[in-house]
Amino acid sequence: MSKKVVDATIPTIPMMARFQRWFGRNLIRVYMVLAFTYLFIPVAYTFAFSFNDSGKSNLIWKGFTLDNWKNPCGAPEVCTALANSIKIGLLATIFSTILGTMIAFAIGRHKFKGRSTSNLLIFLPMATPEIVLGASLLSLFLVFKINPGFWPTVVAHVMFCISFVVVTVKARIASLDPRLEQAAMDLYANEFQTFRRVTLPLVAPGIAGAALLAFSLSFDDFIITNFNSGTVSTFPKFVYTAAARGIPAQANVIGSGMFFLALAIVIAGQFVNRRKAR
Amino acid sequence: MGKIRTPYLLLLPGFLFLFTFFILPIVNLAQTSTQTPIAGGDTGQYEQTLRFQNYIDAFIENREQFSRSFVYALIATVLALMISYPLAYAIAFKAGKYKNFLLVLVVAPFFTSFLLRTVAWKQILGEEGFVVPTLRTLGIISPSTTLTSTAFAVVMGMTYNFLPFMTLPLYASIDRIDPRTLEASGDLYANAFTTFRKVTLPLSMPGVVAGTLLTFIPAAGDYVNAAILGSPNTKMIGNVIESRYFKIVDYPTAAALSFTLMAAILILVTIYIRKAGTEELV
Amino acid sequence: MSFDASSARGDLILTRITKEYGDFKAVDDLTLTIPKGSFFALLGPSGCGKTTTLRMIAGLEEPTVGSIHLGETDITTTKPYQRPINTVFQNYALFPHLTIFENIAFGLRRRGIKDVDAAVNKVLNLVELPHLAGRKPTQLSGGQQQRIALARAIVNRPALLLLDEPLGALDLKLRRQMQIELKWIQKEVGLTFVHVTHDQEEAMTMADTIAVMNEGQIEQMGSPAELYDNPETAFVANFLGQSNLIKGTISGNDGDSIIADLYGQKISLPKKRSHAVDNSIYAGIRPEKFRISLLNTPVSGNVLSGGHIEDVSYIGVSTQYQVAMPWGQELIVFEQNDDGVAPFNKGDAVNISWEPIFTFALRGDEDVTAGSEVNPEVLDEE
Numbered sequence: 001m002s003k004k005v006v007d008a009t010i011p012t013i014p015m016m017a018r019f020q021r022w023f024g025r026n027l028i029r030v031y032m033v034l035a036f037t038y039l040f041i042p043v044a045y046t047f048a049f050s051f052n053d054s055g056k057s058n059l060i061w062k063g064f065t066l067d068n069w070k071n072p073c074g075a076p077e078v079c080t081a082l083a084n085s086i087k088i089g090l091l092a093t094i095f096s097t098i099l100g101t102m103i104a105f106a107i108g109r110h111k112f113k114g115r116s117t118s119n120l121l122i123f124l125p126m127a128t129p130e131i132v133l134g135a136s137l138l139s140l141f142l143v144f145k146i147n148p149g150f151w152p153t154v155v156a157h158v159m160f161c162i163s164f165v166v167v168t169v170k171a172r173i174a175s176l177d178p179r180l181e182q183a184a185m186d187l188y189a190n191e192f193q194t195f196r197r198v199t200l201p202l203v204a205p206g207i208a209g210a211a212l213l214a215f216s217l218s219f220d221d222f223i224i225t226n227f228n229s230g231t232v233s234t235f236p237k238f239v240y241t242a243a244a245r246g247i248p249a250q251a252n253v254i255g256s257g258m259f260f261l262a263l264a265i266v267i268a269g270q271f272v273n274r275r276k277a278r
Numbered sequence: 279m280g281k282i283r284t285p286y287l288l289l290l291p292g293f294l295f296l297f298t299f300f301i302l303p304i305v306n307l308a309q310t311s312t313q314t315p316i317a318g319g320d321t322g323q324y325e326q327t328l329r330f331q332n333y334i335d336a337f338i339e340n341r342e343q344f345s346r347s348f349v350y351a352l353i354a355t356v357l358a359l360m361i362s363y364p365l366a367y368a369i370a371f372k373a374g375k376y377k378n379f380l381l382v383l384v385v386a387p388f389f390t391s392f393l394l395r396t397v398a399w400k401q402i403l404g405e406e407g408f409v410v411p412t413l414r415t416l417g418i419i420s421p422s423t424t425l426t427s428t429a430f431a432v433v434m435g436m437t438y439n440f441l442p443f444m445t446l447p448l449y450a451s452i453d454r455i456d457p458r459t460l461e462a463s464g465d466l467y468a469n470a471f472t473t474f475r476k477v478t479l480p481l482s483m484p485g486v487v488a489g490t491l492l493t494f495i496p497a498a499g500d501y502v503n504a505a506i507l508g509s510p511n512t513k514m515i516g517n518v519i520e521s522r523y524f525k526i527v528d529y530p531t532a533a534a535l536s537f538t539l540m541a542a543i544l545i546l547v548t549i550y551i552r553k554a555g556t557e558e559l560v
Numbered sequence: 561m562s563f564d565a566s567s568a569r570g571d572l573i574l575t576r577i578t579k580e581y582g583d584f585k586a587v588d589d590l591t592l593t594i595p596k597g598s599f600f601a602l603l604g605p606s607g608c609g610k611t612t613t614l615r616m617i618a619g620l621e622e623p624t625v626g627s628i629h630l631g632e633t634d635i636t637t638t639k640p641y642q643r644p645i646n647t648v649f650q651n652y653a654l655f656p657h658l659t660i661f662e663n664i665a666f667g668l669r670r671r672g673i674k675d676v677d678a679a680v681n682k683v684l685n686l687v688e689l690p691h692l693a694g695r696k697p698t699q700l701s702g703g704q705q706q707r708i709a710l711a712r713a714i715v716n717r718p719a720l721l722l723l724d725e726p727l728g729a730l731d732l733k734l735r736r737q738m739q740i741e742l743k744w745i746q747k748e749v750g751l752t753f754v755h756v757t758h759d760q761e762e763a764m765t766m767a768d769t770i771a772v773m774n775e776g777q778i779e780q781m782g783s784p785a786e787l788y789d790n791p792e793t794a795f796v797a798n799f800l801g802q803s804n805l806i807k808g809t810i811s812g813n814d815g816d817s818i819i820a821d822l823y824g825q826k827i828s829l830p831k832k833r834s835h836a837v838d839n840s841i842y843a844g845i846r847p848e849k850f851r852i853s854l855l856n857t858p859v860s861g862n863v864l865s866g867g868h869i870e871d872v873s874y875i876g877v878s879t880q881y882q883v884a885m886p887w888g889q890e891l892i893v894f895e896q897n898d899d900g901v902a903p904f905n906k907g908d909a910v911n912i913s914w915e916p917i918f919t920f921a922l923r924g925d926e927d928v929t930a931g932s933e934v935n936p937e938v939l940d941e942e
Contacts, residue, residue, distance in 0.1 A: 045401070
């Protein structure tokens, strides 16, 4: 048991110093609130105007309605565009994830001649402005007399998604402890079994993350799509063309829906990760 | 033997794809850039004449849009850096158990379509939005001043749209700093400002370099913000390339402009990386 | 070589310091004076508040209430960079982007000291690493980093040098070597060192004065020998080395001694080593103070009879016995292997004896497991 000093009075901290600390701590909080407000203003606006009883042009607030949410295909072009975007997104995700993951394993797990050249080839598409990627691919299609449309768009999306998949999966592979694979081999797993039972399950979250990234990049892409899709409409293309004359509120419904869906996926992913970590 | 071949077999399909749809198009674009219209041919018919003058013509004709692209992109990059740095710092060091939650919040706005958000800004800053009337009532802007169709709106839109490309690498880099080195700096007689200048900033340099590149490159080639939030007076080089392709069907000029843009970015980036003193990319 | 210690400004005085994090009191009404020029250790298990105390002295945390004085100056709320106090951080916190030279020069440059080169080279010589000036911290071994962290702090000739578990990351052999070096450097430069550690051996090797901390408070303060020979609480008795604590009652007085009854057997102990508040006590004896003898051997001093050897472990310099006593407790005994006598065997019936002056007494209402990692059942048979 310790002996407390009872006679000395307890010295207190001066008010001024307390205020300075309080201010220092809360300044950063105020800043964060402002920054997040800035980030969320357009999202909140889009969400709010998805409830606008707007008719054709969704520019001015005309009253609250749930009609747009009940009938998101009320503006038919919106749903066609959305369906195309989802189809293109899924196809681009599948192909780019497969090709990108293979490259990531080659670069992340093997030492071979031309490794740094390979890294450069992966880096270049990310460092090239989208407009150059889109324009150059269109020129190639024109040379081979291929008309822009659905499949050229898929090809274009796979092309720019691969690099992002490689970078994401490679980072996951790099964070793996190589001793885990050595331990598997020590415990009588051959190369294939080691890959199947140890490496792949451990890299899987990285691959899943890469696939999600690829889908969102593809879904949200406008510039490259605009060059290579011809008359095929996608959701961003629809918004761009409609922007001049006013976007139907149904587009806001879809944008907001995507927002909440993606948010739910990310939060669920984090939740699963935390559960697994326990 | 099999072990040596494995990496190449893994690379083959992906690289074949990238070769066909990335390298080949770029080579083809280079080839297009020196073509001239076929005499007496239809619109859009060109032949190879190795006319390098195309580059000079294209550049001189569009030098205004070129310089505008780089100035806008530069301002947007600097603004994004200034907004993101305190945010990334706060998430890395001050957020505690809310770290992951706040990171999701940084990315979350980008789950709504990029175009929808840009259009939303147009309407928020437009005549019918709440910002302009408020500022006019407060006397901050004159009754005739508008916010949309201005350089301000374009730069603001670019800053906004590329913000996560800045925040995420900055966060990754700042998060790796051992907070004890910052305490050590304070312990060794450096005040908050000196600690930032001498310790925090140098240690977060890889993030600053990655973030500025990831913001600057797409910003310099962007034309969506200029098209939606700007006016004919704020046209960027991206708008010119787009209209050369689709409206005028002038492929050689568009190709020459694309190449000039790429080369300019490449040169600037190389100088920048040399200056920033790091070879660590992305 | 010698360092000018004139920048030292007297004793460090902590007055009624409390530090709360929400509902949790990391440091609870702590009052402490650390004399100028001493090598002072704050010893305690993790979470006892020792690191929080150190951080408040450094200025990295601010006390909820209480004051900190360095000599006459109140430094309670001054910023870390305004205090003549430097820290050797846990894991060193060397700046990874700066060379060793620039790491050491950092504090000097901030204070605008003129002859940086001379001061840095001098301190690099002191830690015997002048050839590493141009390297980066990651190119150094753990031991070298530790010395550079020390050099970076002492080059500023602070009034007070704080060491936060400075040897925690080193292996045992290097740790021993650095313990001796640190002690030597402290004498050489004549600074006040405040050393935070959870390693009792490290604290005892280096410090003049040790304060044992537990749950935000100081349990006991004194020289290593005082703490070891005369612990005041079960926590100190168990945390500094091992102790056998046997339940008993005070049954009488005999001059300077107290007579106590331990499960029916009478022993005596010095009055000045009793910290009991009533008749109920725990008698404490260090394992190496015990002697074991077979039943027919004559013995002197305090004797507890009726034991059986339960377990024997040979550890080279000594042999460790566990002796089961009639009341169900197992006592631990260390016997030096210096008398050529064959060790006792498992099952032998033995007596245990010791000199009465080696006995200390604790309050009978103490938790005898406090501060020990020993399985509670072994000691507590109540």
